[in-house]
Amino acid sequence: xxxxxxxxxxxxxxxxxxxxxxxxxxxxxxxxxxxxxxxxxxxxxxxxxxxxxxxxxxxxxxxxxxxxxxxxxxxxxxxxxxxxxxxxxxxxxxxxxxxxxxxxxxxxxxxxxxxxxxxxxxxxxxxxxxxxxxxxxxxxxxxxxxxxxxxxxxxxxxxxxxxxxxxxxxxxxxxxxxxxxxxxxxxxxxxxxxxxxxxxxxxxxxxxxxxxxxxxxxxxxxxxxxxxxxxxxxxxxxxxxxxxxxxxxxxxxxxxxxxxxxxxxxxxxxxxxxxxxxxxxxxxxxxxxxxxxxxxxxxxxxxxxxxxxxxxxxxxxxxxxxxxxxxxxxx
Amino acid sequence: xxxxxxxxxxxxxxxxxxxxxxxxxxxxxxxxxxxxxxxxxxxxxxxxxxxxxxxxxxxxxxxxxxxxxxxxxxxxxxxxxxxxxxxxxxxxxxxxxxxxxxxxxxxxxxxxxxxxxxxxxxxxxxxxxxxxxxxxxxxxxxxxxxxxxxxxxxxxxxxxxxxxxxxxxxxxxxxxxxxxxxxxxxxxxxxxxxxxxxxxxxxxxxxxxxxxxxxxxxxxxxxxxxxxxxxxxxxxxxxxxxxxxxxxxxxxxxxxxxxxxxxxxxxxxxxxxxxxxxxxxxx
Numbered sequence: 213x214x215x216x217x218x219x220x221x222x223x224x225x226x227x228x229x230x231x232x233x234x235x236x237x238x239x240x241x242x243x244x245x246x247x248x249x250x251x252x253x254x255x256x257x258x259x260x261x262x263x264x265x266x267x268x269x270x271x272x273x274x275x276x277x278x279x280x281x282x283x284x285x286x287x288x289x290x291x292x293x294x295x296x297x298x299x300x301x302x303x304x305x306x307x308x309x310x311x312x313x314x315x316x317x318x319x320x321x322x323x324x325x326x327x328x329x330x331x332x333x334x335x336x337x338x339x340x341x342x343x344x345x346x347x348x349x350x351x352x353x354x355x356x357x358x359x360x361x362x363x364x365x366x367x368x369x370x371x372x373x374x375x376x377x378x379x380x381x382x383x384x385x386x387x388x389x390x391x392x393x394x395x396x397x398x399x400x401x402x403x404x405x406x407x408x409x410x411x412x413x414x415x416x417x418x419x420x421x422x423x424x425x426x427x428x429x430x431x432x433x434x435x436x437x438x439x440x441x442x443x444x445x446x447x448x449x450x451x452x453x454x455x456x457x458x459x460x461x462x463x464x465x466x467x468x469x470x471x472x473x474x475x476x477x478x479x480x481x482x483x484x485x486x487x488x489x490x491x492x493x494x495x496x497x498x499x500x501x502x503x504x505x506x507x508x509x510x511x512x513x514x515x516x517x518x519x520x521x522x523x524x525x526x527x528x529x530x531x532x533x534x535x536x537x538x539x540x541x542x543x
Numbered sequence: 544x545x546x547x548x549x550x551x552x553x554x555x556x557x558x559x560x561x562x563x564x565x566x567x568x569x570x571x572x573x574x575x576x577x578x579x580x581x582x583x584x585x586x587x588x589x590x591x592x593x594x595x596x597x598x599x600x601x602x603x604x605x606x607x608x609x610x611x612x613x614x615x616x617x618x619x620x621x622x623x624x625x626x627x628x629x630x631x632x633x634x635x636x637x638x639x640x641x642x643x644x645x646x647x648x649x650x651x652x653x654x655x656x657x658x659x660x661x662x663x664x665x666x667x668x669x670x671x672x673x674x675x676x677x678x679x680x681x682x683x684x685x686x687x688x689x690x691x692x693x694x695x696x697x698x699x700x701x702x703x704x705x706x707x708x709x710x711x712x713x714x715x716x717x718x719x720x721x722x723x724x725x726x727x728x729x730x731x732x733x734x735x736x737x738x739x740x741x742x743x744x745x746x747x748x749x750x751x752x753x754x755x756x757x758x759x760x761x762x763x764x765x766x767x768x769x770x771x772x773x774x775x776x777x778x779x780x781x782x783x784x785x786x787x788x789x790x791x792x793x794x795x796x797x798x799x800x801x802x803x804x805x806x807x808x809x810x811x812x813x814x815x816x817x818x819x820x821x822x823x824x825x826x
Contacts, residue, residue, distance in 0.1 A: 257825075260656050260659065261655075261656075261659045262652055262655060262656065262825065262826045263825040263826070264823070264825060277659055278659035278660055280659075281564035281565065282562050282563060282564045282565060283565070283656070283657065283659050284562065284656075284657055285562040289656050291652060291656070292649055292652060294648070294649045295649040295650060295651075295652040295653045295656075296648065296649065296650055296653060297577070297581060297644060297645065297648045297650040298648050299581045299582065299583055299584075299644070299648075300577070300580045300581055301580065304576060304577075304580035305653075307576055308573045308574075308576040308577045308580070309573070309653060309657050311569060311572045311573035311576055312565050312569050312570050312572075312573040312657040312658055313562050313563055313564075313565060313569065313657070314561070314562070314563035314569050315560065315561070315562055315563075316561065319560045319561070322560075352653065355560075356560065356562045357560035357562065
C-alpha cells in the first residue's frame with residue numbers, strides 16, 4: 213500500500229508535482245498515466261526517497277521508505293532501466309544489490325531465470341539493448357520478493373513477448389495480494405493490465421478511479437442507431453445532455469443516453485430501428501479527453517510549422533477545462 | 544531473446560525469499576562486490592603497484608650509476624617509497640571513479656534505493672577503498688624492497704623496521720596513499736562528475752601544491768605546508784630532511800605526524816561535507 217498526501221516537488225520556480233494525494237491499494241494493479249512532464253517519474257522517485265518532497269509526504273506500508281529495515285523486501289523499484297553501472301555484468305550487479313540485504317546467490321539465479329537473462333547474465337550491461345536493460349531492472353525489482361512493486365514504464369523497449377510477460381507477471385503479483393504501481397505510455401497495454409488508474413496532468417491528479425469508470429465517465433457512452441426515420445428519432449431522444457451526430461445518412465450516434473432509453477423512446481414515437489449498438493469508448497479516448505488541457509509539450513500538425521514562442525503550453529486554464537470531472541464522481 | 548519463464552514459479556511461491564535487514568557490514572560486502580567487478584577501475588591497482596616497484600628500481604639503479612660521492616648516503620626506506628608521487632595519481636583516479644562512475648551511469652539510484660539511509664553506502668565505499676589501497680601499497684612497498692635487493696650491497700642499503708623513522712616511512716606510504724584516496728573520493732562525492740573531480744584533484748596534486756611551494760612570498764610560505772599532499776607526505780621524509788626543513792628560520796614547524804594529521808583533517812572535513820550533501824540532494 214502506497215499513501216501519498218499533498219506530495220509536492222518544486223524545482224526552482226517550476227512545480228513538477230503539485231499537492232498530489234492518492235492511495236495505491238494492495239491486490240490490484242494501479243496504472244499511473246499522464247503526458248510527458250506530468251510528474252509521474254518524479255512522484256515515483258519520491259516514493260522511494262530518491263527525491264526529497266518539497267512538501268507533503270508519502271509512505272509505503274505505513275512507513276517512509278527509508279525507515280524500513282529491509283527496504284528491498286518492502287518495495288521493488290524499476291525507475292530507470294539505466295540505473296546500472298555499464299561496466300559491470302548483470303549478475304554482478306544483482307549480486308551487489310542482493311548483498312545489501314543478505315539475499316543469497318540462489319535468489320539471484322532465480323530472478324535471472326525469471327526474467328530470461330541467463331544467456332547474458334555474465335555480459336557487461338553496457339552492451340545491453342533497451343529490452344535487456346528493462347529485464348535486468350525488473351530482475352532487480354524482484355530481488356527482495358517485495359510486497360510492493362513500483363515500475364516506471366516497464367514495457368518500454370520490450371518485444372511483444374516481453375510485453376505479454378510483464379502483463380502476466382504484474383497480474384500474477386497483484387493476484388497474490390501485492391501492491392503494483394505501474395506507469396506506461398501504452399494506453400492499450402494499460403487497459404489490459406490495470407484495475408485502477410490514476411491520471412496526472414501538469415503535476416496534479418486529474419482522475420483516480422477503476423479503469424471501467426474512467427472510460428465510461430470520461431468518454432460517456434455513445435449509442436449508434438440506424439433507422440430509416442432518423443429525423444423523427446432525433447426529435448424523440450432530444451433532451452438535456454444528449455448530443456446527436458449523424459456520421460452518414462440514416463445513422464445517428466447519440467451520446468449522453470443509453471441503449472434501453474433510446475429503444476423505449478423510439479417505441480413510444482413509433483420509429484423503426486434497424487440497429488441499436490452501444491459503443492464503448494477506449495481508455496485512450498478517455499485519456500486524451502482528460503489530459504487535453506494538461507499536456508506539457510503539445511505536438512503540432514506537421515504542416516503547421518513551428519509554433520510561436522509561448523504558445524506551446526496551456527492556452528486555456530487547465531483547471532477550468534477539467535473542473536467538471538474533478539468535481540464529479542471521479543474524485 | 545530467449546524465451547521467458549512463466550512468472551508463476553519462483554516469483555513468490557509461499558516461502559518468501561530470505562531477506563535480511565540492511566546493516567553496515569552487508570553494505571560493505573556489497574561495495575566490495577562492486578569494487579572488484581568493474582574491470583577498468585580494478586586494474587588501476589596492479590598498475591599502482593607496478594609504478595611503485597618500477598620507480599624504486601629506477602631510483603636504486605640510477606643511484607649506482609652516480610656513485611656514492613655525489614649521491615651521499617641512500618636511505619632504504621626512501622628508495623622503496625619513492626613511487627608515492629605517481630601512485631597517488633593512480634589511486635586518486637580510482638577513488639574518484641568509484642563514486643563518480645555511479646553518478647554518470649545512474650547506478651547511484653540503484654545503490655540509494657537499496658540503502659535509502661544513504662550514509663552507510665558512503666562510509667562503506669570509503670572503507671573498502673581505503674583498505675584496498677592500503678593493502679595494495681603494503682604489498683607494493685614489500686615487493687619494491689625485494690626488487691632493489693640486487694643494488695643493496697653496492698648502495699649499502701639497509702631496511703631496519705626496528706628504527707622508528709624507517710618504520711614510519713615504510714608504513715607511512717600505505718597510510719598516505721589510503722588517506723589521499725579517501726580525500727579524492729570525498730571530492731568525487733561532492734562534485735559527482737568524473738571530469739570535474741579529476742580536474743580538481745589532479746590540479747591540486749600536480750600544479751597547485753607545487754606552485755605554492757615555490758613562490759617565495761610570505762603568504763604562500765605559510766599556506767603551502769598545510770596543503771593536503773604537502774602536509775601528508777611529511778610522513779615519507781627522513782628525520783634528517785624534516786629537521787632541516789623545520790630549522791629554516793620562520794618556517795612552519797610540523798612534525799611528520801602533525802603533517803599527516805593536517806591531511807586527515809582535510810579528508811574528514813570534505814567527507815563530512817559530502818555526507819551532508821548526500822543526505823540533502825536528490826539522487
